[in-house]
Amino acid sequence: MNNTDIKQYMQSVGRQARAAARLIAKAETAVKNQALIAMAEAINRDQQKLLAANAQDLQAARDKGLDAALIDRLTLSAEGVTNMAEGLRQIAALADPVGEISGLNYRPSGIQVGKMRVPLGVVGIIYEARPNVTADAAGLCLKAGNAAILRGGSEAIHSNQAIAICVREGLESAGLPETAVQVIETTDRAAVGELITMQAFVDVIVPRGGKGLIERVSAEARIPVIKHLHGVCHVYIDDQADLDKAVRIADNAKTQRYGTCNTMETLLIHEAIAKEVLPPLCQIYLEKGVTLRGDATACQIMPQMSSATEDDWFTEYLAPILSIRIVNGLEQAMDHIAHYGSQHTDSIVTENYSRARRFLREVDSSSVMVNTTTRFADGFEYGLGAEIGISTDKIHARGPVGLEGLTSQKYIVLGNGQIRS
Amino acid sequence: MNNTDIKQYMQSVGRQARAAARLIAKAETAVKNQALIAMAEAINRDQQKLLAANAQDLQAARDKGLDAALIDRLTLSAEGVTNMAEGLRQIAALADPVGEISGLNYRPSGIQVGKMRVPLGVVGIIYEARPNVTADAAGLCLKAGNAAILRGGSEAIHSNQAIAICVREGLESAGLPETAVQVIETTDRAAVGELITMQAFVDVIVPRGGKGLIERVSAEARIPVIKHLHGVCHVYIDDQADLDKAVRIADNAKTQRYGTCNTMETLLIHEAIAKEVLPPLCQIYLEKGVTLRGDATACQIMPQMSSATEDDWFTEYLAPILSIRIVNGLEQAMDHIAHYGSQHTDSIVTENYSRARRFLREVDSSSVMVNTTTRFADGFEYGLGAEIGISTDKIHARGPVGLEGLTSQKYIVLGNGQIRS
CATH class of the missing domain: 3.40.309.10 (Aldehyde Dehydrogenase; Chain A, domain 2)
Structure with missing residues (x-):
């Protein structure tokens, strides 16, 4: 694809994500869980296909002479596939954060004011070699009521596309739009540049990876970034x-x-x-x-x-x-x-x-x-159930970011005809 | 000042704010309240001086032929001065959000994990003609444990500097650093450009004003912005x-x-x-x-x-x-x-x-x-005590932003020698 094609492709991905987000935001808890479990089942069933796709990525990585650490992160074992499916089942078992109402109190004017936890909308996740992030991120975003646009590393493209098939199957089987989780199909870096500047379609960017990736995303993004810098x-x-x-x-x-x-x-x-x-x-x-x-x-x-x-x-x-x-x-x-x-x-x-x-x-x-x-300092150890990353930012979320960090809160006001004087 | 001077001036303001932020973050509740009340007393005492400074601004605005709506927002009446002081006393009376610990629970590993509410650090506030924002923003930022850099509209420069004297006096009388609230002394627009890009010194920007201001700040800022767009x-x-x-x-x-x-x-x-x-x-x-x-x-x-x-x-x-x-x-x-x-x-x-x-x-x-x-939809009506603005963002804070919106939460972990296996 040339740059114009990539722009058009990403804009179309963004538009579909925005449309899907409205449906996912109001999806019932049981329906989201059904999709998560169907994804897990598809991943278990497709284990051989996933391993074959991963073997293709590993061969290409070796042919390119990529380093051992990267190949280690890229490798998906049979156990890794099982863990991915298990991770999705665990996310299904977590309480639904969406719609939680807190602090609803009467005010002197007679209105009741409280907060309701709501999805962020469309979450863009940019990550590197680890293919399991595709399933983890899809699961967490879905449970938090968000649409997701996932952009994995080019080294993992076959693995990620194979996982994406299982994710889409899960969404479809629960009657949710397949476009609720979109895995970018091009390995061109220009796609990242588009993703982090589509203000109309993306609400937050979560970069997961090395310092270089995070610094590039932070510098160029025109959308809020939940970033994870280094840990000294x-x-x-x-x-x-x-x-x-x-x-x-x-x-x-x-x-x-x-x-x-x-x-x-x-x-x-x-x-x-x-x-x-x-x-x-x-x-x-x-x-x-x-x-x-x-x-x-x-x-x-x-x-x-x-x-x-x-x-x-x-x-x-x-x-x-x-x-x-x-x-x-x-x-x-x-x-x-x-x-x-x-x-x-x-x-x-x-x-x-x-x-x-x-x-x-x-x-x-x-x-x-x-x-x-x-x-x-870890989402599982803290009881978040799973984490999409660890934020070293101060705004929005600090520390391990789980389902709650993928949501926001709006005010709700219940009245009985009260007016302001 | 030329652009190099402005850059140096703003960097020095930023450096001082960052240093002050550490002291304000750990300041005791009673000390912060003492400063707020001393600010209120100084404002009441200096009423004539404030009105005289405001008259200077109003005269200049009329000479420049600025419109009636702007002159209305710029005008400080005797009652306005009293309200400003009263606003600071109300902020002193609010509960201190800093250090509040919530959700501290035991985990299977034996550690206790919870969250502590903490200041954001340095807050940059960019506003337009209303001089009372200087006192309101100073008070809210201080109570939330933040250092503040305030950049008011050039039309209000004399009013703002006169209020700044009262604010500094209040800080000093409580033994807090004067640099905890700095009101920018230059009316040059380049100062705004510096403020919204000093990532090392400023943690969040709150623009308060018309669409033009907010769009400019959002487009150029390299720091998270709590923004308030229009209300349809x-x-x-x-x-x-x-x-x-x-x-x-x-x-x-x-x-x-x-x-x-x-x-x-x-x-x-x-x-x-x-x-x-x-x-x-x-x-x-x-x-x-x-x-x-x-x-x-x-x-x-x-x-x-x-x-x-x-x-x-x-x-x-x-x-x-x-x-x-x-x-x-x-x-x-x-x-x-x-x-x-x-x-x-x-x-x-x-x-x-x-x-x-x-x-x-x-x-x-x-x-x-x-x-x-x-x-x-208003901070006072919602019981926040006061508001620094209304956020139409989804990240960090939505709706009226009060003391809580000027803070973040970190994780705290209490152990008794536990290690991870």
Whole structure:
């Protein structure tokens, strides 16, 4: 397709999504659930077809010499297919957020004023290699009453189109418009440019992927973006910490998984307990193959560390590397987090009530924790059921975004003939 | 100032606002209230100075030949000054939204997960002639824990600077940084261009003013905007309406005030009761000098009407003009609202339970009402205490935006040493 064709194609996708959104917004809960379960059944039934389509994508990726990490994300196993179907069944089991009424109270004028939770309308999701996002995003958007336009990575085009067939089948079998979930059929990058500027047809954009994608989308979008930037997460071990908990939490926050955004990247330790807590912690890290980079004081205590540079404090390693800084107290720890952090997830380990209270109030991150691991910052762990991403924005949604983050609230007013005087 | 100077000036304002925001975010409720009351006292005390500054602005506006409506909005009376001070005292009396914790529940992992309401950070407010916005916006932003950068219309520069002195005095007397509320000192339009693109220093922009201002800000901003577009508000009189209520509501929605965004601009009437309800209603309108523009059926019933054009259905008159359309039922009424409306405020008049229920669910506007007047769509009437504007966006805040709309929510997680496995 040339650019004019792409523009026409995307405008047509947008127009159909806008029309479908009105129908999905008022769809009954049981009908949406029926569609979700039918999608899951189609995915289970088509397992061989999905794996074959995925094999086609994998072959092309290998032929192009794409890197192992990308091929890993692109790969759909038989278990992966089962999990995708199971994910849709779980979304069907979640409570319907649409239409929930809250805070309906009488006002002195006699009217009752409250809020009703409503869909956003049309959600555009731009993602990279993982094919399972196609099913997850379709399911979450549908349950939240939105129409979805999904634009996956070009590497996954065959996998995504195969999943799209199952999604459409599910919608159709429940009597919902197939255009409620549209998976973009072109791999041309110009389609993204159209998607993020069609203000008339798209209400919000959710980019899921690496920094490059998110920065491009944020810079060019003319539509609100729920964005997820990087996670430079901290654990601060206070001098009034329970040291057993501190070691367990600092170990888990770094080593339970290296490549996730809620993994700790910098450990802050109070100077008064640094000599006590660093040796056992560092032994664990070094045994697990974590490279340690410390400030001058930390390096003095543990000469196995190399010196951290100014850049290290800003870095999301997503790897077995950890920066360690010794601070003189809560104030300096919070200053460090405010200056170098990315407002994603930060945790304090302390038994001191007032310091925990201050940390919770003053640290301006999407998740702020006491005495637990940053790795818990996750939609499933928080009880959202599923997440479409983690927002590091402040507007609309912060932290893991589930069904509620894909909705808005309107005011409803119930009267009995009241007028304003 | 030339453009380089303006850029430097705005960057310095932004940097100071960002620094102040951290202090205001953690300021205690009593301290914020003390500042608000001190601002109110300074405004009462300086009444003569404020009126003199306003007289200077009014003289300049008259010299420039600005129109009467603008001069009306620009004018500050002694009563206006008293109301400004009273508004600040009312904000002091509102509950502090910052730090409110909700939904804190135990998860199977043993952690407790909830949300804490937090400030947005730095709020940029761009407004036009009304000087009272300076005090209102300063008060609301401060109470919500935000730093504010206020950019009023050039016509009101002397009034705004005089109010700014009172605001700074209030902040200082409570021991808060003066830079928590900064009123831009230059009238150069380039300052707006800087303000709406300083992503590092400003978290959200609230434009308050005419369509031109809001469209410019929306098009050029690189920061999230809480915007208020026009209000093409509808009342639909169903054939199962109580006709006394219908007449009272349709009268009030149009004629109680003509120039407000929540005024009805189009009246939709069910064909089955049109002949009964139109004559008494039209008599009221015509007595009050309202020009009526109807569709063919309406014109047949009331020949005093002129014919409405396609454009009329899209128009926010803000004037004693009303379009009237006869529809064949709820479905057509909702289709009309979806097509021609502006998603601001729409009301149904009916005694039919199922139709009221459908209207509430299906009409996608920031306020949806049953059996009452659109004129109630207002922060004070809704019990928000005060409003910074009415959002017609779907993201973050819809409808009247008060203290809550100037905040966000972060997740808080309380543990006791739990780790993720």
